[in-house]
Amino acid sequence: MNEKIIEAIGINKYFHDPKTVKVLKEISFSVCKGEFVSITGKSGCGKSTLLYILSTMDTDYEGDLLIHGVSMKKKREGELAKVRNEKIGFVFQFHYLLNEFSVLKNVMLPGLKLGKRPEKEIEHYAYEKLKILGIESEALKKPNQLSGGQKQRVAIARALINNPLIIMGDEPTGNLDKKNSETVFNIFKELAEEYNQSLLIVTHDNEFADRTDRIIEMEDGKIINQ
Amino acid sequence: MKTKLIINISRSLLLARWKQTLVAAVGVTFSITMFIGLLSFMSGLNDLLDGLIINRTPHIRLYNEIQPSKNQPIDLSKKYKNHYNFIRSVKPKNEKLEIYNSAAIIKALEKDDRVYGIAPKITTQVFYNVGSIDLTGVINGIDVESENKLFLFSDYVTEGNYIDLKNIPNSIILGKAAAEKMLANIGDVIQVTTAKGERMQLKVVGYFQSGLQEIDKVQSYASINTTQKLLGETSNYVTDIQIKLKDLLIAPQLAKEYQNLFDLEAIDIQTANSQFETGSFIRTLISYAVGITLLIVAGFGIYNILNMMIYDKMDSIAILKATGFSGKDVNAIFITIASSIGVFGGIMGLMFGLGLSALIDQVPFNTEALPTITTYPINYNIKFYIIGGVFSIITTYFAGYFPSRKASKIDPVVIIRGK
Ligand SMILES: Nc1ncnc2c1ncn2[C@@H]1O[C@H](COP(=O)(O)OP(=O)(O)O)[C@@H](O)[C@H]1O
């Protein structure tokens, strides 16, 4: 339980437009293997901004970020892309699937990019992930033929395809109705408990947060409780 | 594996917008088609016009020019050697146009293996006597067979048989325009007077049409023997030796050599027709300029469509990047899209270009001036296809370069946050 998957060390973040504002102040915390952590806080307190930094997409910050003990600070764009591909699964509030590809292909793409296994095997594996999420029957449809809840499940399957160290979500249930939110939460819970998957999920749904292992509470760019 | 994935993604993005991409490809196809068509036609036309001159112009012509002696007696005097000598009103001495020793010169030339063929010629001024009027003209006394071999003489004999000139004694082939002026039909006998006043009856055995009206008004052809007879000269009398070389490019240099060797005037084809080469050059330049402009315009079309596509696919690019595709991968995807538009459009363009050329080649083109031509001329030169193909790929690459770079620089955070 002590193996640190991701660690933020004194992260500060400024926005300069229209005037310089410090939106993240000395953020330090870590997530361990198999932990299901939620981040909560009022709208505008900097949760998304933090998550973009943690997911290596935003590199303009002070402080350091360790993923599996390795600093991300000095890495180049291509190397960070590789880290995202291999070690991080991201689930957005909006579903963000590629409508040019089938559901199955959407799930497979990060696996194909990683290229560690033959295509057939990746396809088989993608089917398995879809099965875990209960949507294998939709595999050959195009994403725009699915409902919101189904799309979000496809996005989760995609996040899982490379067996990432951690899954991050930015209000993944924010756009779903009660029933679908419940399903998605249960999936996360199951991943954490049965597959020992680490999760870091931003939410402002308190009911959701209360049922996770640990809550990190933010206010005005600072962590006030963890 | 990785290239396969890139191609796979490019193809999907391309097919999702196949109408737009088709329009871009059609733009390339159109411009390559026009490029090929235009250059093949222009180049065909150039060859034709050049042929008009080059086929009938000796690569080197040896002749005697009547001119004042360069060495005046005073130049030979030792006493005035260090003086500036001014002599006014120098006149040429009474000299003949004849090339002395022509038989020996011809023999020497025949041994020179840079020479493709030789045709001796006599050019002489005459008057065609029509009733009480005399028309000025020029009779070319030719060796009928070598003239035909070197200068395609028979091509320009539009009526009558050229070989009759050799077989029928005292015969003449008249320039078509001259014949019309004289109302001389084939089989008629006309009378000519030489500059020295000698008269001779000649039988018309054909018409000659060069394509240049001014020439056809004055020039006629007779055999070399007939002309010698007309001038009252011996069978050695020749005024010009026309030479065709195996390699046209060495003409200027060889002309100088012969000039010194034989002590004759020698003029090469490049000097004699420099204005012609300029014309060809300008025409070629214009066709290339137009063709390449078309391609660049097509390039802008591709640029626009790619830009639109990237704008359209912002979300997809952001997802690809969020899930681990690097800027380089995204760049490769859009370059692949641009290049496939270029390659596909280019190949179609080359095929349509060939089709267009073949079509132009079928269009009837009959003109009095060019008796040997029946359809528009086309030059099927592989060079144009290579240039067109290479250029289409280069243009599309550059058209794709900037949009692709833009796509690779897209910051996924900005897009995702923008939702
Ligand atoms: N690109 C930006 N430029 C300037 N300010 C920004 C930008 N993005 C976000 N902000 C500001 O940063 C703060 C934190 O935003 P965000 O992380 O999206 O909050 P949350 O996700 O917690 O609602 C907000 O006050 C927001 O207005």
Ligand SMILES: [Mg+2]
């Ligand atoms: Mg947010």
